[in-house]
Amino acid sequence: MSPPRRGCLLKPETWPLICLQLLDCLGWHIFWAESPNRNFVIIINLTAPIIPQVFGMWKAASVEQPLGKVIVSLENVSREYDRGKIRAVDNICLKVHSGEFIVLVGTSGSGKTTLLNLMTGLDTPTSGIVRFNGATPTSKGDWSSVRCKHIGFIFQSFNLLPTLTSLENVEIPMFGIGLNCRNRHQRAKTLLQKVGLSHRSMHLPSQLSGGERQRVAIARSLANRPSLLVADEPTGSLDSHSSKQIMALIEEIHLLEKKTLFMVTHDQTLAARASRVVHIVDGRIVHPK
Amino acid sequence: MFIAIPKRNLSRRRMRTALTCIGVALGVASFIALVGLSRGVERAWTTGLNERGTHVLGMRRGAAEILTATLDEGLGEKISMVKGVLAVSGELMDLSQLDTGSTVLLTGWPDHSNLWNTLDIGTGGKPIKLDNGEVIVGQSIAAAMGYKLGQELGISGREYRIRAFSKSKGTLNNNTIVMRLDDLQATMGKSGRVTVFNLMLKQIDDQDHVAEVIKQLNNAFEGLIFQETSEVAYNNKILTLFTDIAWGMSSIALLICTFVVINTLMMSITERKREIGIYCALGWKPARIILMIGIEAIIMTMLGGIAGCIIGGFGLHWLVCTTELRSYIETSLDARLIFETLLASVLLGTVASLYPAWRATQVNPTEALRYE
Numbered sequence: 058m059s060p061p062r063r064g065c066l067l068k069p070e071t072w073p074l075i076c077l078q079l080l081d082c083l084g085w086h087i088f089w090a091e092s093p094n095r096n097f098v099i100i101i102n103l104t105a106p107i108i109p110q111v112f113g114m115w116k117a118a119s120v121e122q123p124l125g126k127v128i129v130s131l132e133n134v135s136r137e138y139d140r141g142k143i144r145a146v147d148n149i150c151l152k153v154h155s156g157e158f159i160v161l162v163g164t165s166g167s168g169k170t171t172l173l174n175l176m177t178g179l180d181t182p183t184s185g186i187v188r189f190n191g192a193t194p195t196s197k198g199d200w201s202s203v204r205c206k207h208i209g210f211i212f213q214s215f216n217l218l219p220t221l222t223s224l225e226n227v228e229i230p231m232f233g234i235g236l237n238c239r240n241r242h243q244r245a246k247t248l249l250q251k252v253g254l255s256h257r258s259m260h261l262p263s264q265l266s267g268g269e270r271q272r273v274a275i276a277r278s279l280a281n282r283p284s285l286l287v288a289d290e291p292t293g294s295l296d297s298h299s300s301k302q303i304m305a306l307i308e309e310i311h312l313l314e315k316k317t318l319f320m321v322t323h324d325q326t327l328a329a330r331a332s333r334v335v336h337i338v339d340g341r342i343v344h345p346k
Numbered sequence: 347m348f349i350a351i352p353k354r355n356l357s358r359r360r361m362r363t364a365l366t367c368i369g370v371a372l373g374v375a376s377f378i379a380l381v382g383l384s385r386g387v388e389r390a391w392t393t394g395l396n397e398r399g400t401h402v403l404g405m406r407r408g409a410a411e412i413l414t415a416t417l418d419e420g421l422g423e424k425i426s427m428v429k430g431v432l433a434v435s436g437e438l439m440d441l442s443q444l445d446t447g448s449t450v451l452l453t454g455w456p457d458h459s460n461l462w463n464t465l466d467i468g469t470g471g472k473p474i475k476l477d478n479g480e481v482i483v484g485q486s487i488a489a490a491m492g493y494k495l496g497q498e499l500g501i502s503g504r505e506y507r508i509r510a511f512s513k514s515k516g517t518l519n520n521n522t523i524v525m526r527l528d529d530l531q532a533t534m535g536k537s538g539r540v541t542v543f544n545l546m547l548k549q550i551d552d553q554d555h556v557a558e559v560i561k562q563l564n565n566a567f568e569g570l571i572f573q574e575t576s577e578v579a580y581n582n583k584i585l586t587l588f589t590d591i592a593w594g595m596s597s598i599a600l601l602i603c604t605f606v607v608i609n610t611l612m613m614s615i616t617e618r619k620r621e622i623g624i625y626c627a628l629g630w631k632p633a634r635i636i637l638m639i640g641i642e643a644i645i646m647t648m649l650g651g652i653a654g655c656i657i658g659g660f661g662l663h664w665l666v667c668t669t670e671l672r673s674y675i676e677t678s679l680d681a682r683l684i685f686e687t688l689l690a691s692v693l694l695g696t697v698a699s700l701y702p703a704w705r706a707t708q709v710n711p712t713e714a715l716r717y718e
Contacts, residue, residue, distance in 0.1 A: 171712075179627060179711045197707075198631055205629025216624045216715065220354040230628045232348065277628070 125155030134185030145171040147340035160331035168340040205233035209278030213293035217262040224258040230280040248276035268299030288320040352642040373603035374654025380592035386675035391579040393516035404543035416539035430559035435459035436540035445500030454530030467510040480509040486520035611702035623714025632707035643699035651691025
């Protein structure tokens, strides 16, 4: 029996799955897949960390999907430091399509994080153009809006605000989209439930384990329903068990919520699970797959 | 929740926040005390004049201080001839030291003056006629010195007998000793001289009429200046100088507070560079970061402002009650001054937050996220 491939919710015969998606919104962890003979396999997951790993294995063997629209486009982008003595990113051209799972692989100091910062507007290129959804944000304010509405960040060191509870940390990005207090609160609760941390909502980051902190960070990255999830070595500060759980959760979100995922890592095993791997060496892309 | 973020940022460094608030509180307290004192003097003068039914006061033109200027007593009759003037009363005033060492305000009125009718001496509004060597003592002095009716009082080397005690609403009048004009002129060696003329007008409710009469008076008497009672304290050069000094010193205190707050915010921003980078990465616009820093500053200055109002209020009360200032100052801390102080605190916080907030928006998120 060949491995099942990823299904599509838009197919008319998959309407029961829409109901399951609704249940998912209520906090049930439901995974589904479609076998080659078009029979659906539905798994209701009450123990969140286990099934996504199984799902990840299926995903690894999944069939390539057609490319969606371009979300981020880098055109001959370079970033120099120290008056051109250091070229962190050298004349890079890259397009990130909707629905892709791209892994950026490279050794330390190869320019992975710089490239990520450039494509999210956290840094400004020395030369070249960065487009987001076809537009070219220029000012700080423009990029703030883009990051607020379209980009979710997951950092290696979690970057949670130490004085705020998990729930409040998840609420932080929502200030930019004009949600009222009640809706913000409700949405943050739902997201924490989604990452399996509803019981930790009133805890400060210092009271959480590394894995739990990263789950809060993942919930925060989803706060404004971004189209692009950017993860900068999300498992870099975690032990192997927590790393697996976090990766499974990120992949689950990528697949179920149709998020474009751009992940920076130097872990080749993680790269194997991506739909596209981009290798960067000394600031240049050397092996786009 | 947005307010909760600056609140928690401040509570993270409780001691530093508390010390900054104390600094602001002391600055605000000095503002309250000094401005309160200057306003208290103004109010005491205005209340004192209003109580005596004076509508317009005639003073020597160009005199820096009313008490030091003298006018010819005979001018009173000419002033009373001006159309619209109901009554005129010359008044001689002087600050003098009693034999006990206390400084009091002495005032002398002519026998026929309508001012005698305004004194409340417990006779049911019936005017009193003083004999030579008799005085009426304000109740505050009487209470402070423990004077009794009929007691002899030494003023500038002459003996006076206390005929009655007067009761007034105004602090100044309660701390004044009233005597016959002749007596005071003789005591002070200012025979035939008065300090001011108290004028009562016929149609006081008609502002145009009042302005017209004042204009006529100012034209008719070149050496004199006539002003409405409410403007006298405001235009008095000594009081203005006192007010200016009070404002100047208060401003310096508030300026120091501003720098204290700026210093605290700058330290806080340096410590929280990474957090500010996180806010940037999560899509917070510079305006929201400015607002967050501004709220932190305003919380500190408001807390300091409230504490300062309390400390300043008690300080002012203590200052006035325990020193000779009590004779010349209305001590009440009015709502206007408190409102102005709190407004000044908010303004101070806003101004103090501008530079640190701007600096916060200049934080490079990529550097900040690397910052440990």
